[in-house]
Amino acid sequence: MDKNKYNAIVIGSGVGGLATAVRLAKSNLKVTVIEANPFFGGKVNSKQFGAYRFDMGPSIFTEPHLINELITYSESKKVTFQYHKLEESCRYFFSDGQRLTIKPGQETVATTISEKLGEDRNNVNKFLERQRKNYQSVYPIFISVSLHRFKHWFNKNVPKALLRFTKYGLTSSMHSVNSKSFSNPKTVQLLDRMATYNGSSPYKTPGILNIISHLELNVGPAMPKGGMVAISETLYKLCLELGVEFQFNEKVTSILHNNSNVSGVKTAKGTYAAEIVVSNMDVHFTYEKLLSNFSAPVMSLKQEKSSSAIVFYWGIKKQFPKLGIHNIFFTENYKEEFNHIFDKKEVYSDPTIYLHISSKIEKNDAPPNGENWFVMINAPINTNQNWDEEIQKLKKHILKKLSIELEEDIESLIEVEEINEPRKIEAIYSGKQGSIYGNSSNSPMAALYRHPNFSKKLKGLYFTGVTVHPGGGIPLALNSARIVERCVLEDIEKNEIRITNSDKTHTS
Numbered sequence: 001m002d003k004n005k006y007n008a009i010v011i012g013s014g015v016g017g018l019a020t021a022v023r024l025a026k027s028n029l030k031v032t033v034i035e036a037n038p039f040f041g042g043k044v045n046s047k048q049f050g051a052y053r054f055d056m057g058p059s060i061f062t063e064p065h066l067i068n069e070l071i072t073y074s075e076s077k078k079v080t081f082q083y084h085k086l087e088e089s090c091r092y093f094f095s096d097g098q099r100l101t102i103k104p105g106q107e108t109v110a111t112t113i114s115e116k117l118g119e120d121r122n123n124v125n126k127f128l129e130r131q132r133k134n135y136q137s138v139y140p141i142f143i144s145v146s147l148h149r150f151k152h153w154f155n156k157n158v159p160k161a162l163l164r165f166t167k168y169g170l171t172s173s174m175h176s177v178n179s180k181s182f183s184n185p186k187t188v189q190l191l192d193r194m195a196t197y198n199g200s201s202p203y204k205t206p207g208i209l210n211i212i213s214h215l216e217l218n219v220g221p222a223m224p225k226g227g228m229v230a231i232s233e234t235l236y237k238l239c240l241e242l243g244v245e246f247q248f249n250e251k252v253t254s255i256l257h258n259n260s261n262v263s264g265v266k267t268a269k270g271t272y273a274a275e276i277v278v279s280n281m282d283v284h285f286t287y288e289k290l291l292s293n294f295s296a297p298v299m300s301l302k303q304e305k306s307s308s309a310i311v312f313y314w315g316i317k318k319q320f321p322k323l324g325i326h327n328i329f330f331t332e333n334y335k336e337e338f339n340h341i342f343d344k345k346e347v348y349s350d351p352t353i354y355l356h357i358s359s360k361i362e363k364n365d366a367p368p369n370g371e372n373w374f375v376m377i378n379a380p381i382n383t384n385q386n387w388d389e390e391i392q393k394l395k396k397h398i399l400k401k402l403s404i405e406l407e408e409d410i411e412s413l414i415e416v417e418e419i420n421e422p423r424k425i426e427a428i429y430s431g432k433q434g435s436i437y438g439n440s441s442n443s444p445m446a447a448l449y450r451h452p453n454f455s456k457k458l459k460g461l462y463f464t465g466v467t468v469h470p471g472g473g474i475p476l477a478l479n480s481a482r483i484v485e486r487c488v489l490e491d492i493e494k495n496e497i498r499i500t501n502s503d504k505t506h507t508s
């Protein structure tokens with residue numbers, strides 16, 4: 001099959017878009033990425049404020065091997081990707097003053113939790129082992145394949161995965177599984193926190209999401225050398241090596257089609273003919289803004305959205321040995337915090353604070369004796385709250401809480417400040433209502449309602465990134481790219497993609 005004759009347009013250069021472009025170009029398709037912003041990487045981008053560098057979006061990274069796998073797959077001799085394996089997963093500061101540093105490794109975590117939180121060591125070990133096995137079972141039948149193409153998920157791993165069915169916790173919430181498994185509420189809170197890794201509530205998301213603790217606690221997080229932005233830089237370099245073309249500062253305004261096949265996209269600058277269009281834009285907005293006259297999959301789009309975030313980027317002119325790369329200052333009432341985020345749609349008055357400092361390991365990210373603080377709280381999606389007022393109240397609260405904890409007046413140490421919030425997340429990255437991961441996983445059926453990686457109605461239309469299957473987070477976005485590639489190649493093989501264009505692919 002001569003795949004050279006197929007033109008593919010990727011809408012958006014987030015991690016999912018870049019990884020898809022790499023894969024399709026490697027499969028000999030002619031690929032153009034059209035990106036609304038002047039920069040690549042989507043939420044994985046970096047900014048310099050004064051002497052401080054910040055990763056603007058993600059800071060927690062697991063499964064770095066997925067990037068190296070793409071390099072190998074691309075057969076690149078020049079592009080490299082290096083990362084630090086972090087010695088600590090996170091430093092936890094509980095509301096009663098207890099502090100706990102978690103170092104990754106199943107045995108190490110079991111020892112720490114039993115010694116510091118009084119849990120039975122064997123019980124912790126058993127729980128973590130269960131998450132390891134659950135993760136290994138669901139990966140080949142759920143995470144790395146399309147759920148919507150029978151031959152993808154029906155593979156030799158299914159019987160093994162089905163045998164573990166009762167161990168997944170599909171019918172109970174993550175919180176209920178964790179509180180049945182452990183006696184100390186702090187252990188439960190620590191494990192419940194993993195629901196936030198895909199913007200969900202532990203009180204609603206099913207227990208299967210505990211597999212995230214396998215990656216965070218058994219395996220442990222990594223930090224790319226050069227910061228998180230090195231992930232998108234690496235993918236961008238691979239794209240260039242494989243001949244992918246980029247159009248920046250160009251917003252796609254519609255997807256062109258004849259109700260059964262796509263034929264390209266339209267932007268403010270012209271039209272691009274293509275037999276294959278892959279949207280890395282939030283799937284909700286793809287239907288709302290780019291396919292406004294086409295019937296959208298209602299069930300999938302009406303699911304509850306994931307949380308958003310408020311982030312303060314502070315350049316701090318002091319160093320704090322008490323802090324690590326990842327720090328969590330827990331609220332006393334976790335249930336009320338999630339109730340505010342998902343039900344009341346309000347910023348909670350005492351939210352859990354996540355404080356990330358990349359300069360602890362990437363020394364150039366802050367001046368000597370300084371630190372780059374990324375201070376984030378999980379926030380409700382944008383429903384026209386009075387964000388300016390909320391952010392000022394929140395800032396006051398965070399400064400007070402951290403000043404007490406660190407015994408220092410933090411406000412007087414801030415040299416530079418930038419703020420990100422739901423309205424900006426919506427405006428800059430086109431995330432529906434500022435949601436970070438599209439739909440939340442706040443129901444046992446959420447995984448089934450997540451949009452597939454292809455359109456069932458429009459041939460040649462595909463979807464990549466965290467708002468579609470398999471879900472939220474960089475590793476899953478990388479998996480979505482793998483699934484899109486497989487679906488595209490299958491469809492080409494089956495002659496389902498119609499060649500519509502001539503040599504002229506771009507008209508202004």
Ligand SMILES: Cc1cc2nc3c(=O)[nH]c(=O)nc-3n(C[C@H](O)[C@H](O)[C@H](O)COP(=O)(O)OP(=O)(O)OC[C@H]3O[C@@H](n4cnc5c(N)ncnc54)[C@H](O)[C@@H]3O)c2cc1C
Pocket residue numbers: 011012013014015016017034035036037040041042043044056057058059060061250251252253280281282309311376425428429430436464465466467472473474475477
């Ligand atoms: C504050 C914050 C913290 C986060 N923390 C983590 C974390 O610690 N770990 C983690 O794994 N994930 C985290 N995430 C989520 C993370 O951003 C995703 O995992 C991942 O970066 C999303 O990648 P994506 O491919 O879905 O696309 P996105 O990064 O959303 O990129 C989509 C791209 O499409 C472009 N686009 C949209 N519409 C159009 C259009 N019409 N025309 C052209 N281009 C368009 C956008 O400009 C953007 O570049 C965080 C997100 C935020 C905001």
